[in-house]
Amino acid sequence: MGGQPVASAPPVSEITPEPLPAAVREAKDDVLSPLVRRSSRMPIDHAVAMFQHQAEACAELGSPLSAALLRRAAEDLAAGGPCAAAIAGHEDAPGPSAVALRLLGAVHALVISGRAPALAAHYPSAGGAFDPADPDAPWPAFRATVAEQLPWIREWLTRPPQTNEVGRANLLLTGLTWAQQQLAAEAGDGPQPPVRLFELGSSAGLNLLAEQFRCVSSGFAYGPADSPVVLADAWRGEPPAWLRGAPLQRVVERGGCDPAPIDPRSADGALALRAYLWADQLPRVERLNGALALAARLPAPVEPVGAADFLRGVRVADGALTVVWHSIMRQYVPAEEWRSAEAELDRLAAESGPSAPFVHLALEPRRVGARHRFLLTARLGSGPTAVLAEAMPHGLPAWTLGQGDPALAAF
Structure with missing residues (x-):
């Protein structure tokens, strides 16, 4: 799992990327825009609306090339061009299927x-080079490629989008x-315990290598100095105090x-x-290339099972901090399965203790007031859930929340 933010209900996804446009933030299965509600009765119009929404999201998330191509692709869908032939059979797919992102991919x-x-x-x-001042320049070659490679593209559209965005580390x-x-505050002096790291919705498992990455922002760095993965501009403003000098x-x-997987x-x-x-x-390309180089020599196993089944096999362990982590994946898990996963997380919390600690970490969209925000939450043992930071969907940059921020009371 994990991919680009999807401009439809439920709210986005790795799958993926920094404040979403209003149309995207507001989208939900039960609260769709009038345009999408009307067009859902006409599959091609629904697809056009989805492509237009995704183009809007790409523009706000810093990809003018993707935005320009999807705008023209939406026009091509409406006109019955090669893009319409490429997505034939997927016209009425729901937003989380991310058909627009599948075509781009x-x-x-x-x-x-x-x-x-x-x-x-x-x-x-x-x-190559893309000039935002001439956004339509790539379109003729894009349209021709779709027309020439139609069977191959139609096969690719059966794949779910996955980017495994390492910025979320x-x-x-x-x-x-x-x-x-x-844990140090509770136990006093002594070495920090080693980590047992388990991830839900791991995609390729790249974020399971997180301790090998280096986070950098103005006046701050954390992680191995020789890491091939540098998460630049990690923080907007000061990072949390506990990160400074952390082992x-x-x-x-x-x-x-x-x-x-x-x-x-x-x-x-x-x-x-x-x-x-x-x-x-x-x-993002550079970060991924570095993570792929790490994965080649430090494999991280990813089991082809759902979250609840996976968690049933996880136990706490004496002398180690057991961590369950996930990022922008809950929206893809059926409600019943997620209830089972939450029961397993509660079990792990109840089984934990001073000698066998457990923490549940999550970066997920959360509705706060009129919009969705991407919040890092933590629950240590059976304690309360704490909101630690907020971030763009790709994880970069992140920032701390000010006193009185309504997100602090959202859990």
């Missing part, structure tokens, strides 16, 4: 694998250091789950992860 995969050289000239991820590390500080984490066990060490898996990144966001 399919074409990007062709570009970065050398099968669309004319379009590659416009894709920064393939060494910024929040995981923030939560880990907070938990270690809380590095030592992970002694790691594992995750995902209904459809990706093998980051395979050529096909690496291509899928790269394809679902937005082609004009080169820092």
Whole structure:
């Protein structure tokens, strides 16, 4: 799981990216815009609306290339062009299916694998250049690529979008250091316990390598100095006090789950992860390349099971901090399964204690007032849930919340 934020109900996803547009923040299955409610009776109009919403989201999330292509693709859908042929059978797919992002990913995969050289000239991820002042320049080559590669693109559309955004490790590390500080305050002096890290909705398992990443912002750095993954601009303003001078984490066990895991060490898996990144966001490309290099020498097992089944096999352990973490994945889990997962999290909390601590960390969208905000929460043992920080959906940057912020009372 994990991918780009999806501009429809339920609210977004890794799957993926920094404040969402109002139309996206407000979208929910039970509170859709009048346009989407009307067009749901006409599949192609529904698809056009979804592409337009996703284009709006991409524009606000810093990908003008993706926004420009999706706007023109929406017009092509309405006109019955190659894009309409590409998504045939998916016209009335719900927003979380992210058909627009699947089409972008399919074409990007062709570009970065050398099968669309004319379009590659416009894709920064393939060494090309995109000029926001001339946003329509890539469109003819994009449309031609869709028309020429229609069978391949239609097969790709059966894949769920997954980016495994490693920027979210910024929040995981923030939560880990907070938990270690809380444990140190309770236990007094002594070495911090090693970490057993378990992730729900792991995708390719890249964030299970989080302690190997380096977070950097103005006057601040945390993580190995020689890391191939640098999470630049990690904090807007001052980072939390507990991050300053915090010891590095030592992970002694790691594992995750995902209904459809990706093998980051395979050529096909690496291509899928790269394809679902937005082609004009080169820092994300660099972070992913570094994480793939780490994964090649430090594998993190990801089981092809759901969250509840996975958690049934997790136990706390003496002498180690057991961590369950997830980011922007709850919206994809059926309600009944998530209730079972929450019961397992409550079990782990009840089984934990001073010698076998447990913390549940999450970066998930939460409705606060009229909009959704991406909040890092932590629950240590059976204690209360604390709101530690807020972030863009990709995890970068993050920031602390001021006193009186209504999000602090949202749990």
